[in-house]
Amino acid sequence: MTSIISIYFLIFLPLIAAPCCLILPNKKSLPFWFTLCCCALLALLSLYVSFVQPVSNDFNLSLVSLALEFRIGTLSSYFLIALIFAKIIILFLSRSCCEKLFSTVFLLNVFSMVGVLTTNNLFNLFFFLEIYALTALGIAAVRGDKNIFVDFGLNSAASLLLLFAFLIFYLSSGRFSIDFEAFSTPLLFCVFVAWLIKFFPIWSFLKREKKPVFAESMLVQAMLGIFLLMRCNLVSPAFVMVGVLLVVIASLFLPRQKDTRFICIALLVMSLGFALLSVGLQSAEAFRASFFYLLNFVLVAVLLLTVSPRFASPFFTLIPFTPLFFATWYMISASLDSYALVAVCIASIAQTELFRTSPTMMT
Amino acid sequence: MLLLSLFLLIPLTNCAISFQHQSFQTRFASGLAPVLFFVVLIGITRVGEGVVDLFAVMPGISFVFHFDKMALIFLFLLNFLWLVLAFYLQHGSHKPLRIFLAFSVLFLSMIFASSNFFTMLVGYSGLALTGLVFFKSLALLRNLQLFFVFVATVVAYRFQDLGLVLYCAALLLPMLFFTLNLELLAAYALSALFIFTKIYTDFARLDLLAYFVISCTAVALVPVLFTKDLRTSFRYLFLQQFFFTIFGICLFGNFDRSLIYLPVLAFSLAITLVFFCISNLSLYLMKSGQTSIRGLFHQMPASSSLLIFALASMAGFLPTIGATEKFFLIKLAWNHRLLIPAILVVSNSLLLLLFAGKMFFYFVSISKEKISEVDSILARDLDLDSNLIMTASATAVLMLVGVVVTKIF
Numbered sequence: 001m002t003s004i005i006s007i008y009f010l011i012f013l014p015l016i017a018a019p020c021c022l023i024l025p026n027k028k029s030l031p032f033w034f035t036l037c038c039c040a041l042l043a044l045l046s047l048y049v050s051f052v053q054p055v056s057n058d059f060n061l062s063l064v065s066l067a068l069e070f071r072i073g074t075l076s077s078y079f080l081i082a083l084i085f086a087k088i089i090i091l092f093l094s095r096s097c098c099e100k101l102f103s104t105v106f107l108l109n110v111f112s113m114v115g116v117l118t119t120n121n122l123f124n125l126f127f128f129l130e131i132y133a134l135t136a137l138g139i140a141a142v143r144g145d146k147n148i149f150v151d152f153g154l155n156s157a158a159s160l161l162l163l164f165a166f167l168i169f170y171l172s173s174g175r176f177s178i179d180f181e182a183f184s185t186p187l188l189f190c191v192f193v194a195w196l197i198k199f200f201p202i203w204s205f206l207k208r209e210k211k212p213v214f215a216e217s218m219l220v221q222a223m224l225g226i227f228l229l230m231r232c233n234l235v236s237p238a239f240v241m242v243g244v245l246l247v248v249i250a251s252l253f254l255p256r257q258k259d260t261r262f263i264c265i266a267l268l269v270m271s272l273g274f275a276l277l278s279v280g281l282q283s284a285e286a287f288r289a290s291f292f293y294l295l296n297f298v299l300v301a302v303l304l305l306t307v308s309p310r311f312a313s314p315f316f317t318l319i320p321f322t323p324l325f326f327a328t329w330y331m332i333s334a335s336l337d338s339y340a341l342v343a344v345c346i347a348s349i350a351q352t353e354l355f356r357t358s359p360t361m362m363t
Numbered sequence: 364m365l366l367l368s369l370f371l372l373i374p375l376t377n378c379a380i381s382f383q384h385q386s387f388q389t390r391f392a393s394g395l396a397p398v399l400f401f402v403v404l405i406g407i408t409r410v411g412e413g414v415v416d417l418f419a420v421m422p423g424i425s426f427v428f429h430f431d432k433m434a435l436i437f438l439f440l441l442n443f444l445w446l447v448l449a450f451y452l453q454h455g456s457h458k459p460l461r462i463f464l465a466f467s468v469l470f471l472s473m474i475f476a477s478s479n480f481f482t483m484l485v486g487y488s489g490l491a492l493t494g495l496v497f498f499k500s501l502a503l504l505r506n507l508q509l510f511f512v513f514v515a516t517v518v519a520y521r522f523q524d525l526g527l528v529l530y531c532a533a534l535l536l537p538m539l540f541f542t543l544n545l546e547l548l549a550a551y552a553l554s555a556l557f558i559f560t561k562i563y564t565d566f567a568r569l570d571l572l573a574y575f576v577i578s579c580t581a582v583a584l585v586p587v588l589f590t591k592d593l594r595t596s597f598r599y600l601f602l603q604q605f606f607f608t609i610f611g612i613c614l615f616g617n618f619d620r621s622l623i624y625l626p627v628l629a630f631s632l633a634i635t636l637v638f639f640c641i642s643n644l645s646l647y648l649m650k651s652g653q654t655s656i657r658g659l660f661h662q663m664p665a666s667s668s669l670l671i672f673a674l675a676s677m678a679g680f681l682p683t684i685g686a687t688e689k690f691f692l693i694k695l696a697w698n699h700r701l702l703i704p705a706i707l708v709v710s711n712s713l714l715l716l717l718f719a720g721k722m723f724f725y726f727v728s729i730s731k732e733k734i735s736e737v738d739s740i741l742a743r744d745l746d747l748d749s750n751l752i753m754t755a756s757a758t759a760v761l762m763l764v765g766v767v768v769t770k771i772f
Contacts, residue, residue: 317506318513319492320485321420329421332517345510352506 007070010045010080011114014038018107021100031103032095038107039091042114043084050077069177071120078291079227080117082298086219087113089302093212094143102142109135116224122166122176129198130159132224136216145213151201158197165190180232188234199225200272205265211305218264218301226275226294230287239280240340246273247343251350260304263354270347271297274331277340286334292327299323316355324351367415367428369403370476374469381458381465393461397446404438414478424520426485429478433564436624437475437557440631441468447635447757459497460546466493467550474554480530484516487554494547501540508536527562534558538602545598545638552605556627559609563616564623593648593656597641600718604630604677607711611692614704618695629688633677636758640670651738660726662742667726669755671719678715 017038024030049072072080087110091098094106112135115128133155140148165187170176172184180188205217250270257263271293278290296315303312318325328348335341377396383389407413407430417426445468452461470493473486491509495502511533519526537543537551590596611626643666644659660667675681679689689712696705 317492318488318509320488325488326421328513329517332514333521336518336521345514348510348513349507352510353503355506 006045006049007072007118010042010049011070011111011118013042013045014107014111014114018104018111021103021107024100024103029098031100032091032098035091035098035103035106036088039084039088039110042110043081043088046077046080046084050074050081069121069124070118072118075227075230075287075291076117079223080114082295083113083117083220083223084110086215086223086298086302089306090212090215090219093215093306094139097143099142102139105135105138105142109139113220113224117227120178122169122178125178126159126162126166129162133159133198136221139216140213143210143213145210148213154197154201158194161190161194162198165194178231180234195225195228199228202265202269205261214261214264215301215305218268218305219298222268222272223294223298226272229272230275230279230290232279234279235282236280239276240338241280243273243276243278243280244340244343246270246276247347251343251346254350255353257354260309264301264304267297267300273343274327274347277331277335277343281334281338281340283334285330289327289330289334292323292330296323296327313355316351318348318352364415366403366406366410370400370407370472371469373400373403374465374472378462378465378469381462385458393452393465394449397442397449400445401439401442404435404442408435420481424479424481426482427478428476428482430476433560433624434476437560437627438472440628441471441475441553444631444635451639463493463497463546466490467546471550471554475557480516480519480526483558484513487512487558490550490554494550498544498547500542500544504540505537505543508533511536531559531562538605541598541602545601548601549634549638552601553631556605556608556612556630559612560616560623560627563612564620593641594645596718597637600637601634603711604634607707610704610707611688614692614695614701618699619691622691625684625688625691629677629684632758633673633683633685636669636673636755637677639755639758640666640673644670647742650741653738656722656725657728658726660723662739666755669759671723671726672759674715674719674722678712678719680712680716 017034021031021034024034091106094102098106109132112128112131116125116132119125119128133152137148137152165183169183169187173182175182180191183191199221205214247270250266250273254263254266254270257266271290274293275290278286300312300315303309303315315322315324318328328344331344332341335344373396377393380389380392380396410430412431413429415428415430417428419425445464448464452464467490470486470489473489474483477483477486488509491505491512495505512530515526515529515533517526518529534555537548537555540548543551586599590599608626608630612623615623615625644656644663647653647659647663648656672681676683676685679686689708692708693705695701696708
């Protein structure tokens, strides 16, 4: 199977599988297993894609290329694998309400997520983000979660901002490729505000009382935001400064926490800070570190939300060969010449302090 | 590769055994493990010097073991300590201590066989984290120290000189954690001594460190003499001798590298013997409720004699490995006209002699406290504990054998 066919499979498999769920016989756990099989197949495909050569703007099918312009590099393939596994975990958490309708919307949600991760076109990006928001609303409706409607309103406002920024960019430059370097400062500001509202409504994360909804916000929504941040090639010292600030704030907040949800949020803010640092430092080591921090966050969040805080606590300390060990190594190495080293030290101390102070008391 | 697998597998199996309840089988297995380890070490010696590159961890950094002369000397020393501790722990329910020691052996052997800073860091982190799990005191400080070692390792890969200085500073830090458990302190000290020796052998001369160590050794001389409590004075002695050993490593490292292992061997053996005796005496004092160490010689002659022997040999006044070490140190200072090190060596020996004399005086003087019949029986039982006598005698014999230790090098 060539890489292009596998990418087509990767993108269109959940789209085709979604309506198929509706014609499944009405048996109790069949939709769940069908969705799980689709996700497992997607995980395998994403693993396969990660081993083949990176693909960028390959199709060149004149007008069609507008809709079918994809790009899979190292970053996207890593995020694909991580997020599909996160989706599988969320599926397990939502098993009790996994019926035909839920599975359909869930698979559409996966389709939009894969689309966001693989697209190389602003139009596609906007399109997939809208599908993602709508399907998230659909999933919340099936679960009976009312809090999501306020977020959806905010999300729509952010979408309008995005649409406005993308259209102005297209009208001024005639281009649709994702290249944020070419954006003017006011447009970048609009995109930044929309990005913040869409992916990091921290204030509303806490309202999401049900575990699957909280996990979706933490493990998929926020991760997509971090992916988009890491994809842009904006080099600015401000990123390092904001990154350091976020890491330090999260570190000061982290050691006193006993509530697992607060810990997740603090770790998310920390990961976001490190992602900003990696974008600001623009070195391969910083990007590696950032990826390992995200991996560590995903692992900790999954363990905190699904298994037990006791199992998550080893991931707060520098045990050799764990993601945090490599993340700290790479980040120290990348930031030896910069004041970002202070942030790395504070973050590590905060995490080990959390490891030391009663992880068993977490609720 | 087979030998390396066995080299890691034996301590690992010992760790698994240490979690089991004490029974004849587990006791037999934990006694057999150091013997098998010794056989594996003999096998490695036969094969000769070799590097085993297991896998690449990061670009340019591998997880590598290197069995050279230095690694083997330290591994044989560790093997001996493991053997005596295995016998010492045969009786009684020292489960947490047993588990800690099993893991310490595993990680210390990893440190001793490590070829680069990364492999060393893995072993050191394992050791420090095991300590954090079993001993809760000063956990925050120890966490910070571990992080400091971590940063120093990363720095050492980028800026070697700065990294080495940071590394040495980070390794000295645990010695300042005075209230720490002695077993943990000993494990930290052994790993630090190996790393110092390696740095001096492989990398660089650190003059700044040598001056720092000389000052620490000199400063630490005073409290040893003026502390009255048995355990506290032992702690001071341990600290002072640790710095003296590093001072010895610095001196031999700068002028005669073939003898660089001598201070470590002398320190480890003497301190082990002192540790056995002090723990035995302290156990008696704790159980009997006696407050003074006066007259202990009449109740526990074996432990007291061994302690005085260890202290005198540490001072270099008995024909043991301590005397060999002091002889070569003074010879070196004389040949190179090194005044301050010479004064330090002589004052160290005199101080230890004074300390041994003070202990001897206390031990043989008549106690004012009345000793009951029960306490006398307890003292006799503890003093003639077969495991203790066996392990302590083995250590003492090895120290005596140390007069010919130079032939090894």
